[in-house]
Amino acid sequence: MREVKVVSNAATHKRGFGAVLWDYLTTVDHKKIAHLYLFSGGFFFLMGGIEAMLIRIQLIKPNSEFLSNGLYNEVLTMHGTTMIFLAAMPLIFALMNAAVPLQIGARDVAFPFINSLGFWLFLFGGLILNCSWFLGGAPDAGWTAYAPLSTTSPGHGVDFYVIGLQIAGAGTLIGGINFLVTIVNMRAPGMTYMRMPLFTWSVFITSILILFAFPALTVGLFLLMFERMFGAGFFDASLGGNAIIWEHLFWIFGHPEVYILILPLFGLFSDLFSTFSKKRLFGYTAMVFATMLIAFLGFMVWAHHMFTVGLGPVANSIFAIATMAIAVPTGIKIFNWLATMWGGQITINSAMLWALGFIPTFTLGGMTGVMVASVVADYQYHDSYFVVAHFHYVIVGGTIFGIFAGLHYWWPKMFGRILHEGMGKLTFWTFLIGFHLTFFIQHFLGLMGMPRRYSTYLPNQGLDLGNLISTIGAFFMAFAVIVFVINVFYTAAKGEKAPADPWDGRTLEWATASPPAHYNFKQVPLVRGLDPLWIEKTEGKGKLTPSEPLGDIHMPNASILPFVMSLGLFIAGFGFIYQVDDKGWLAVVFIGMAITLGSMLIRSLKDDLGHHITKEELEREAD
Ligand code: HEM
Ligand SMILES: [Cu+2]
DSSP states (O other): OHHHHHHHHHHHOOOOHHHHHHHHHHOOOHHHHHHHHHHHHHHHHHHHHHHHHHHHHHTTSTTOOSSOHHHHHHHHHHHHHIIIIIIIHHHHHHHHHHHHHHHTTOSSOSOHHHHHHHHHHHHHHHHHHHHGGGTTOOOOSTTTTOTTHHHHOOSSHHHHHHHHHHHHHHHHHHHHHHHHHHHHHOOOTTOOGGGSOHHHHHHHHHHHHHHHHHHHHHHHHHHHHHHHHHOOOTTOGGGTOOHHHHHHHHHHHHHHHHHHHHHHHHHHHHHHHHHHHTSOOTTHHHHHHHHHHHHHHHHSOGGGGOGGGOOOHHHHHHHHHHHHHTHHHHHHHHHHHHHHHTTOOOOOOHHHHHHHHHHHHHHHHHHHHHHHTSHHHHHHHTTBHHHHHHHHHHIIIIIIHHHHHHHHHHHHHHHSEEOOHHHHHHHHHHHHHHHHHHHHHHHHHHHTTOBTTOSOOOTTSSOHHHHHHHHHHHHHHHHHHHHHHHHHHHHHHHOEEOOSOTTOOOSGGGGSOSSOOTTSOSSOBOOOSSSHHHHHHHTTOOSOOBSSOSOOEEEOOOOSHHHHHHHHHHHHHHHHHHTTTOGGGHHHHHHHHHHHHHHHHHHHHSOOOOEEEOHHHHHHSOO
16 A cells, blocks of 8 residues: 555655645645645634634733723624634534545545535635724624624624625535535445445535525525615514524524534544444444434524523423433433443544543533523523533534544544644643633633623622633643644654554545545445445455456546636625725626636536546556
């Protein structure tokens, strides 16, 4: 397996910066798109992290004047929005792109062009959102943008939110559809649904969630846009509208969104526990159905964010019970993970540490979740720091721990080098300690009456010490992230080279070189059961059985069009935002849309049949 790397290194030889840049701007290869998602999602994670630190520095002591109240609202809004849409989502897409086609034995995703378009839409949407900092102020109505706060917020901050999220959201939607089609259509022969690795399973189910949840956001954002730009009045009671409609639309999207953020990582943890315990996943079938059940219930519970709105006792009770029901399939999963490790031959490395740390942390978040699902009690918790503590336990304890686990696990596959273990462990321990220091105490701050989203508090209310501890914890986490960034650079320069299968893996991604050739598999493998690579290893072959003779491989061509299409929307976005001030900006709308529609026309009219890698070329490369 090692030889492949040598050959592809020779083939790629030394290329200039321009060539590498052009390669990434035009690539339709899922593995390079994974790199793009990783680095831009990582960049936004650092931005969101800086914003988090600003919030915590402001709250380190009572009556602090580090940030003005207005700026605090902007930083808080951008922290939440950035972390959810521009950090967690793309980092998950990075893992999906890095692993899913390999896990199912495919050569790429179903629509490589759309995959690249999805990435560029996300990136340009995120850039628009962050341009607001330099163009008169960021959005300040919270990441939920509740009306009438969002409809009446002065300046253009919220317009940047609307346009930025609309463009980024379109990228996520088409990305999700692509993975759905990929998993339905591109599985290697023999890979039946019930032989798919749990990560692929959960990406499949997550993609269904994306397909149904994101359109609600799209509609909501359009209504908010019409409201702010043209005074449509959907959410304005004085014009016959209703502000609660925004809350419904937002949470019909927003609640499934938190499952979109967690389910892929549940799948990843399942793969990890089984790999590093050297055992088949305990309760595979139950895990699959629990994932489906969580996804289904995830759609039925959005109004638990609205208990205090006044929907009435019947609606509140139904939503409370449906919410609490989610604890059942989640509990099934936790027991199955523990049972997978039970009696297994456990390896503890950085990836596994994140997975182990996830279990108690997420369980705590799940328990406070059941608490906030109780309607009467929620009248006390609602919009208090208790909620801030709760959701950070689930999204950091689940999603962020999962992303770190996934990065340590798949880094060798993605980059051909193994992340430094010592630094990996240092990152994990300082993050874990910092995390619990920061957020555990916030439960009590909330119970003592500290509200969510307030920029300050008075002294001697019993809140001083807790806030100080919380901020100290945040510095630990910041330190951990810095160590991780150093680890990335160190690994790129001096990291240990990775073999094809560094973890004695069970699934197909470990059957190809690290990193894989751009066509992934020379011959598409024949899958003979769950954990296909493991089956071959235990039967003493160690190599996959091919499902096809060696032949020409058809691959898609690179294209700059996805980048140009997204750039056009980016330009048009500014036109939309500013045309309220001056109709001259309509020209920018037209220029931007012309670029986008023009490149769509080119894509439609110009034949692009891809290219073939010939059998002779493949024969020259050793496997
Ligand atoms: C890792 C370090 C993090 C720290 C120190 C941190 C800190 C905070 C703080 C202090 C607040 C609330 C401030 C207030 O209510 O006045 C907050 C809100 C929030 N955070 Fe984080 N956070 C972190 C990570 C994350 C991550 C990874 C996510 C999501 C993936 C996230 C999502 C949110 C959201 C959605 C809000 C609510 C914003 C709003 O109410 O509009 N945070 N964060
Ligand atoms: Cu919810």
